Amino acid sequence: MCRNCGSIVGGGQQQCAVCGTSVSSSAPTRPVVADGETMRFARAVLNRPYKFTIILLVANIFVFLLMWQASGLRFSLLTPLPGEVLIPFGAKINYLIRYNHQWWRFVTPMFLHVNFLHLIVNMYSLWIVGPYVEKLYGSAKFVIFWVLTGIAGVVASYLTVRPELSVGPIGRFIFKSTDVASAGASGALFGLVGVLFVFGIKFRHELPEGFRRAFGTGLLPMIMLNLFIGYMGRGFIDNAAHLGGLISGALLALVVDYRRPGERSGIAVTWSALQIAAIALVAVSFLKTAQHLTDPLPGELVAQQVPSEPENLEYLGYAKAMNDAQEAFVVAINDRNPGNIESAVANLEKAPHLDEKSDELRERLKFLLRRAKQSAAAAAASPQRTGGKPVEDDELKQEFVSWRKQYNQWLKTSGRNHSGLIQLIGPESQK
Numbered sequence: 001m002c003r004n005c006g007s008i009v010g011g012g013q014q015q016c017a018v019c020g021t022s023v024s025s026s027a028p029t030r031p032v033v034a035d036g037e038t039m040r041f042a043r044a045v046l047n048r049p050y051k052f053t054i055i056l057l058v059a060n061i062f063v064f065l066l067m068w069q070a071s072g073l074r075f076s077l078l079t080p081l082p083g084e085v086l087i088p089f090g091a092k093i094n095y096l097i098r099y100n101h102q103w104w105r106f107v108t109p110m111f112l113h114v115n116f117l118h119l120i121v122n123m124y125s126l127w128i129v130g131p132y133v134e135k136l137y138g139s140a141k142f143v144i145f146w147v148l149t150g151i152a153g154v155v156a157s158y159l160t161v162r163p164e165l166s167v168g169p170i171g172r173f174i175f176k177s178t179d180v181a182s183a184g185a186s187g188a189l190f191g192l193v194g195v196l197f198v199f200g201i202k203f204r205h206e207l208p209e210g211f212r213r214a215f216g217t218g219l220l221p222m223i224m225l226n227l228f229i230g231y232m233g234r235g236f237i238d239n240a241a242h243l244g245g246l247i248s249g250a251l252l253a254l255v256v257d258y259r260r261p262g263e264r265s266g267i268a269v270t271w272s273a274l275q276i277a278a279i280a281l282v283a284v285s286f287l288k289t290a291q292h293l294t295d296p297l298p299g300e301l302v303a304q305q306v307p308s309e310p311e312n313l314e315y316l317g318y319a320k321a322m323n324d325a326q327e328a329f330v331v332a333i334n335d336r337n338p339g340n341i342e343s344a345v346a347n348l349e350k351a352p353h354l355d356e357k358s359d360e361l362r363e364r365l366k367f368l369l370r371r372a373k374q375s376a377a378a379a380a381a382s383p384q385r386t387g388g389k390p391v392e393d394d395e396l397k398q399e400f401v402s403w404r405k406q407y408n409q410w411l412k413t414s415g416r417n418h419s420g421l422i423q424l425i426g427p428e429s430q431k
Helices: 036-046 051-070 094-099 116-137 139-159 168-174 186-202 209-214 216-232 239-255 269-291 298-305 310-335 341-350 356-381 391-412 414-419
Strands: 179-183 425-430
Touching (some): 036 209, 051 116, 051 139, 139 239, 168 216, 209 216, 341 356, 356 391, 391 414
C-alpha cells in the first residue's frame, strides 16, 4: 500500500504507479511530491468503498470450503478436488449443459476452484484488481462486470471443446480435445483486467499522468505474461475462458462510463436493477445446483440409461479405443513419443463392429497411427534434423484434422443411433 496516496502497489515494484512515491525500504523516507491533479484524483477515487470485492472474496472462499469438506477435508496445495465434488457443485461440463439442459453451469463455475493454490492465486488477483474497478465504476457496475465477464468466459470454454481444432500449438492453446470439468474465477478476473485496460485508453485524455501509467497500455506486460503462462500450461489451463473474459470486459468498458471524481454517489435505477438481477441469477444458479447435488455423474447416467443394451456397451468400447488412439497420435506427433501407439492399434483391432463407416474410420486411424510411429522413429534416428519438424508431420496433421471432421460427423449422425452421443469426461481444467 502506498503511504502517500493509499493505492495498491504490486509486489516487486519500486514506486507507486499512481503518484510516483518510492516504496523501496532502502529509499529515503520522504515521499515524492506528486502533482496536485494526480493527488486530488487519487484521493477522490481511492477513498471510495469496495465492499463487493470483499463479498466476492468471502463467497469464493466459502464455496471452496464447502467443496473441501465434501471431499473429506484432505489438505493438499496442488492436488485437485475430484470430479465427484467439482461436477455436483456446478463445474462446467458440456455434456450436462447440452443434453441435460443444466444452463446454470454457465454461472456457477466462476465461484469454484480446483485446488488450494488455484483459490489463493485467484483471490489474491481479485484483491489486487477488484478494488480499482469497484472504486472507479461503483459497486453496481462492478458486480455486473464480474457476472457478465465470468459467464462470457464459461461460454468461451463451452464453445471451444472442438477436438478437430485442438491440433498444433495454437489449436491446443485455445481448443480442447475432450469435455473436461472446468472451474475458476479467472475468466471474470481477466474481464476486470480488460475493463481497466480499455478504461486507461478510453479516458487517457482526462486521467492524470499517474493513472495513465497504471492502466491502459501499462497493463499490457501483465496481460502478455498471463497469456504466456496459459500457453505454457495449455492442456490444463482453460485459455479460452481467459480470452473470453478479457474480450468481454474490454467490450463492456467501451460502452460503460465511470464515476468521475466529484460526481454524486447515487446509483442510477437501471444499474441498480441490473445489479440485483445479476445477484439473483447467481443465487438461482446455486439453488439449482443444490437441487441437483445428488444427481448421477455423466458416467453413471450412461450406466443407468443403457444397462442391458449391447449396442450401447459396444459403442462405449469403440469410442474409448478411438479416443485413446487419438491421444496416442497427438503425443507421437507433438512430443515425439510413439510409446502408446502399438497398444492403441491393438485396442482398435479389438474394438467392436458398429457399421461400415465406423470400420472405415477405425482403419484410417490405424493407418495414421502407423505413419506417426514411422515419423517419430525417423526423427529419433536423425537427430541432426533440427530445422523444425519435417514436412511429413504437417501433412499428417492435416490428414488427421480431415479424419477428425469425418469422425465427428459420424458421431453426430450414425453414431447417435449407437450411443446417444455419450461424452467421456477427462481430468479437470482450471481457469
